[in-house]
Amino acid sequence: MLKSVLLSLLPARSNTSQRQRLRASFGALLGLLITSFVAHFLLGENAMWMVAPIGASSVLLFCLPASPMAQPWAVIGGNVVSGLMGVVCVQFFGPGPTAAALATPLAIAAMFALRCLHPPGGATALMMVIGGPAVHAMGYRLPLGPVLLDCVLIVLAAIAYNNLTGRRYPHSQQLAHPNPHATKDEVPTVRFGFQPEDLDAVLRQYNQELDISRDDLEELFLKTEMRAYQRRFGIITCGDIMSKDVVTAEFATPLADAWREMRQHRIAAVPVLNRVRRVIGIVTTSDFMKHGGLDDYHGMRRQLLDFLRPSGTTHSEKPEVVGQIMVRHPRTASIDTPITELVPLMADSGFHHIPVLDHEERFAGIVTQSDVVAALYAKNALSASGSPTPSSYQAA
Template sequence: MSASRPESRLQRLLPAPLNLPPKEWLRAGMGALLGLFLAGWLCSLAYGPSIALHLLGPLAATAVLVFAVHGGPLAQPWPVLGSYAVAGALGLALRHGFGSELWVAATALGVSLLLMCLLRCLHPPGGGVAVSAVLADPGLVALGDHLLEPIMLNVLILVAVAVLYNRLTGVRYPKRAAPRKDLHHTHDPLPSARVGVSTADLDQALEDIGEYVDVTRDELERIILATEQHALQRSLGGITAGAVMSRDIQFAASDTTLDQAWKLLASHHLKTLPVLDGGRLVGIVSLSDLVGPAMARGRFSWRRRKPVLMEQVMSRRVISVSSQHPLEGLLPLLCEQGLHCLPVLDGDQLVGVVTQTDLIAGLKRHLLNAASQPSDQRVPAL
């Protein structure tokens, strides 16, 4: 017991581990090296090595943010560029008016912080730019008001390298809110957003905290949704598509006619039919695919119409899942993407379909099983 207490105290003193895998460390390090080198090299070609080297301090701190913490609000292009422009201009103005005293540099830092918050371009290295502009060495002072030019050249090059390098290495930068799919084009929120955490809840929580949180609201929402998804996966206990799918598959062939498809849908109370060709899934046809051709056939015409075949009206882009696909992964497909039926494939073989009815039945069975368990064994919902 006595040995474990010092160990637990030591663990409390240690910082929390970074949520960055070692592969990401290497990617960020190589990017920062490349970005800082290119910015310094090009700036030295334009203004001389002495000028370039004296401006690399704040730029190196910016490189850490845009390559290693690229998802945070402080690392986005506008905070980076805006902070450098505001802090650099303010530092030059204060040095020109009051000299290069220590109190002037401190004032430049404090006022630039206020301006960055006001303009929504808070970026910590910007404070270093303001102080560097006031306490510039004689070589930088000789540039006068033109000192802002190499400052902005450096940061523009670094941001350009960050955008290109991050995207080439599979990182979305700058961060933008992912567009929400609204297939129904109504004012209702998405089905998954009607119960649980909403954007209004996030705004209220951030306001209640009353402090700056180094994560955007969209990123925070993604974290919460991912947490809920993992909690749901744990609570569903490994239920898969194969456990809830319908195995007696009603399907059409490529040469199935419109009348035959209508009869299949009506007799089995279905909304969707997979289309098979030689046992291989080649498409899917729904009620909405058949309505247009059926209405066209109802119009009077002197010409004899050819029968409408499924290969003419089916959707060839089919979203399918495997029999081992987890049940929680079916929810966004059947609830938000407007799908009524998901073919289940094992390899190229169609082994079943999961409909919205199958999904509801599977969730009902799970709820009944969970209700029958002792209260201390239930998984609490978020």
């Protein structure tokens, strides 16, 4: 009984990979090295050039860079405002138990009011009270001097390191699935699942601060829904439904040839491959329209013919080949990618054609919106008839 109670008090096992743990630890090392050396150089040996709460701030900045409490305004504003509240308490009550008890609660209230809640700020406020005569002598100069400088330096280090190691920082609040058509409608995947209003209502009911941004929370819920759908209906991969006999182009394919192939085969996109069949771009009818100046529909046929006709010169400002108008580094998928992962891309982000790569990163086929719709329809039909397995889909 006692053993089970003790085990229940243990925290859950972390899902963070060893690589991410090393990334965070090394980032904190670099950030604190930069902060300490630069602050020491600017403020001098005899000055207070480093404050202890910056160590706690580094944990948030490098381990939890997506947390609302780790954003630049939270780190800088939270520590500085909390330091000022601590100094105010010392000024009014002296450096005793009363000031120590009031400093952190007042700092929390100030951080809530200024929307810069940052846990290490509580330690900054308390440090101003119990830091001793040297801290008390500095008064307001400490939070507006060394604390502010240390915060700015550690934030700049976090911005550089997190982005260089593949973590977006600062983590600005944004729509998890912005509508690519710039209309007020929700994107399709959100329409059939839970609504943003549902999440807002639950968060208000929960009525507590969360150490995760709202857009990240919404993204996690949507991905969880997709995984549940895969488990329910089985996994269909891009390799199962892709078109393999695909019209392709090379960088130097003349525009007129590419347009002729697209019209002949009634397709709207052509993957652009290099000589070893790796995808280097994709060209669509939209690219022809955009680069051909076809926004004005008057005289469209004449404009298109002028755009496709070779200039006959060696140097021309007009695009002559596919490589000059293609979208470089297009979004791709693997032959093992479940098609449910393509639904948000096609429904929400406006992708209509996604090239599929084999295990050697070479072009293997292409998946279109029509392919995904047909596969999901067929899968649901088979599930309704009592055959919900991927193998039965393939047989069908």
